[in-house]
Amino acid sequence: MAKHIAILGSTGSIGKNSLRVIDALNSSLVACDSSLVSQVTSHGTQGTGYEIVALSAHSSVKRLAEQARRYKPKFVAITNADYYQQLCSELSDLDVEILAGPEGLIEIAQLESVDIVLTAVVGAAGLGAVLAAAQKGKQLAVANKEPLVIAGELLTKTVKENGGTILPVDSEHSAIFQAMLAGSRQEVSKIILTASGGPFRKMSIEDIQNVTLEEALAHPVWDMGPKITVDSATMMNKALEVIEARWLFDMPVEMIEVWIHPESIVHSLVEFVDGSVIAQLGRPDMCLPIQYALTYPERVAGIAEHLRLDEMSKLTFEKPNLEAFRALGLGFEVARAGGTAAAVFNAANEAAVEEFLAGKIKFVRIVELIERCLNKHNVKTNPALEELLDADAWAREQVHKSISMP
Ligand SMILES: NC(=O)c1ccc[n+]([C@@H]2O[C@H](COP(=O)([O-])OP(=O)(O)OC[C@H]3O[C@@H](n4cnc5c(N)ncnc54)[C@H](OP(=O)(O)O)[C@@H]3O)[C@@H](O)[C@H]2O)c1
Numbered sequence: 001m002a003k004h005i006a007i008l009g010s011t012g013s014i015g016k017n018s019l020r021v022i023d024a025l026n027s028s029l030v031a032c033d034s035s036l037v038s039q040v041t042s043h044g045t046q047g048t049g050y051e052i053v054a055l056s057a058h059s060s061v062k063r064l065a066e067q068a069r070r071y072k073p074k075f076v077a078i079t080n081a082d083y084y085q086q087l088c089s090e091l092s093d094l095d096v097e098i099l100a101g102p103e104g105l106i107e108i109a110q111l112e113s114v115d116i117v118l119t120a121v122v123g124a125a126g127l128g129a130v131l132a133a134a135q136k137g138k139q140l141a142v143a144n145k146e147p148l149v150i151a152g153e154l155l156t157k158t159v160k161e162n163g164g165t166i167l168p169v170d171s172e173h174s175a176i177f178q179a180m181l182a183g184s185r186q187e188v189s190k191i192i193l194t195a196s197g198g199p200f201r202k203m204s205i206e207d208i209q210n211v212t213l214e215e216a217l218a219h220p221v222w223d224m225g226p227k228i229t230v231d232s233a234t235m236m237n238k239a240l241e242v243i244e245a246r247w248l249f250d251m252p253v254e255m256i257e258v259w260i261h262p263e264s265i266v267h268s269l270v271e272f273v274d275g276s277v278i279a280q281l282g283r284p285d286m287c288l289p290i291q292y293a294l295t296y297p298e299r300v301a302g303i304a305e306h307l308r309l310d311e312m313s314k315l316t317f318e319k320p321n322l323e324a325f326r327a328l329g330l331g332f333e334v335a336r337a338g339g340t341a342a343a344v345f346n347a348a349n350e351a352a353v354e355e356f357l358a359g360k361i362k363f364v365r366i367v368e369l370i371e372r373c374l375n376k377h378n379v380k381t382n383p384a385l386e387e388l389l390d391a392d393a394w395a396r397e398q399v400h401k402s403i404s405m406p
Pocket of ligand 1: 008009010011012013014015056057058059060061079105119120121122123125126143144145146169170171222223224225226227228286
């Protein structure tokens, strides 16, 4: 049976890697190389195949049009509706339904013909579509962590109630998911997320004051979209991942730790009650977690280069510097606070990163603005979706207002 896939955000870093993974999975199924065929056959996926039903972009019309030509999806969505006409002319000779705006994204996430919705949109913009997919009981492969941060309780509940599944694509969460298979949930004593530490890991608080946009965008290990690259530099990404892990694995925050691991080989670890620690290792390459989320529960040969132990001279772990990287400490506080706190935390970050990427504020102001916003916010417990969205909008407004003030 073929698996039918919608990729939300197919023109971004995760989206493009997902298409590479799917190309490789499909070509290995028809490979003439007999060893590859027998490898695939031995895992029972021969003859299945991965069919792209829908793709989306926000404004990258040319790239989306190229992808549509190559993969021939039945639907494409362009979420920035200003580009709808341009996309229509690009694809006028193709038999494809073109949708526009955030509603278009929701529509492709709910398509009857789609089995797997791979969410690779950046930021809170993916929330409506992932909730819509969860309501339809889809198999979710989630890279877009922000919706889980904002509405983790609601989203995981919706997945359960509608008989869907949720598989992590984030490399750390994929590692935890894989390590968790070594025991039962009750046997887990803690989960340990690893972090590369980003480009400013070794800097003092004073040095961080003057880092530039260019320096913040130069991640030492991972090649990612601009927002997550800045989040890695502030360590906000790890803070978001703590909250993501809290919901994905239904773990109290007290059972979650973060350790800096600059080599980015151990993608995360799970400690069990008997003291055993199970880790997942691999090269820093998103193709592996993407593929695992697509082929789970099976494992098949893929394009991710294999780890060579003789190439690794050492694996190091150190405690994060919570003074220099205040965002991480805030992430733990927000995860403990629950309610609307994470929606404010995430939205303030998105707004501040947007201003930083536009060259309007210094790097260090990102976390200052987030903290100021959190301090002003009265957390609401057990929020409904509307209240989460209001908290999100309020936080964005606060950040933009603070910046425009002299
Ligand atoms: N990159 C990684 O290695 C990595 C690893 C783990 C997790 N993640 C997570 O995966 C998600 C995607 O990251 P990325 O690095 O792939 O980001 P990216 O390269 O910036 O790509 C983002 C994708 O989302 C689309 N998009 C942008 N704004 C949108 C909006 N308002 N509404 C709908 N779609 C929008 C973009 O379309 P256009 O091309 O038209 O702008 C693009 O297709 C993030 O949540 C990130 O935290 C990424």
